[in-house]
Amino acid sequence: DVKVTQSSRYLVKRTGEKVFLECVQDMDHENMFWYRQDPGLGLRLIYFSYDVKMKEKGDIPEGYSVSREKKERFSLILESASTNQTSMYLCASSFSGQGNEKLFFGSGTQLSVL
Amino acid sequence: AQSVTQLGSHVSVSEGALVLLRCNYSSSVPPYLFWYVQYPNQGLQLLLKYTSAATLVKGINGFEAEFKKSETSFHLTKPSAHMSDAAEYFCAVSDGTGGYNKLIFGAGTRLAVHP
Numbered sequence: 001d002v003k004v005t006q007s008s009r010y011l012v013k014r015t016g017e018k019v020f021l022e023c024v025q026d027m028d029h030e031n032m033f034w035y036r037q038d039p040g041l042g043l044r045l046i047y048f049s050y051d052v053k054m055k056e057k058g059d060i061p062e063g064y065s066v067s068r069e070k071k072e073r074f075s076l077i078l079e080s081a082s083t084n085q086t087s088m089y090l091c092a093s094s095f096s097g098q099g100n101e102k103l104f105f106g107s108g109t110q111l112s113v114l
Numbered sequence: 115a116q117s118v119t120q121l122g123s124h125v126s127v128s129e130g131a132l133v134l135l136r137c138n139y140s141s142s143v144p145p146y147l148f149w150y151v152q153y154p155n156q157g158l159q160l161l162l163k164y165t166s167a168a169t170l171v172k173g174i175n176g177f178e179a180e181f182k183k184s185e186t187s188f189h190l191t192k193p194s195a196h197m198s199d200a201a202e203y204f205c206a207v208s209d210g211t212g213g214y215n216k217l218i219f220g221a222g223t224r225l226a227v228h229p
Binding site: 031045048092094096098106108 | 160163165208214215219220221
């Protein structure tokens with residue numbers, strides 16, 4: 001079975017902390033994505049990566065950075081966590097193609113910033 | 115810019131009744147359109163996708179959706195709801211730029227099914 005694994009299901013951090021969210025996929029996918037999910041807003045794209053060491057900003061990149069040193073791993077970094085970053089974070093991956101490839105999602109990390 | 119609007123944040127149906135979840139899109143180029151479902155405490159999984167091959171698309175679990183260019187719509191339907199269909203449903207659009215599969219999602223519709 002294909003898998004996208006997010007390292008933590010629940011995470012509680014304090015304001016100002018540096019936070020790392022890790023995502024690993026075992027499908028040899030080129031593309032990887034970080035979304036945040038908030039009630040009434042759906043999923044919003046933070047960053048994505050189409051190759052190792054390559055990254056592109058999504059729609060809401062402010063306050064976040066990413067790292068992709070290996071093809072299977074995509075990390076989301078909150079440099080200085082703030083309360084408005086309390087959210088569900090979803091990682092996804094896909095093959096490259098014509099833009100209509102299926103995304104595979106992890107189960108999510110619920111981050112609370114106090 | 116692309117966008118997706120899902121009409122109705124909550125829909126409630128009786129078991130056995132028709133399910134209709136509405137999605138309208140905005141795109142300057144022929145779009146790829148998707149429906150994803152999220153069950154409690156899980157990530158999203160693909161229900162179906164439209165890629166211009168046929169306007170009526172059949173997906174998993176008895177769901178289907180029809181692409182109507184004139185109405186810029188891609189509504190999701192199921193003839194007979196089952197209790198296990200209770201979940202949150204997301205419509206999404208991609209313009210295919212660069213092959214990145216970058217999706218823009220709607221706000222989601224939570225479907226409740228009651229006996």
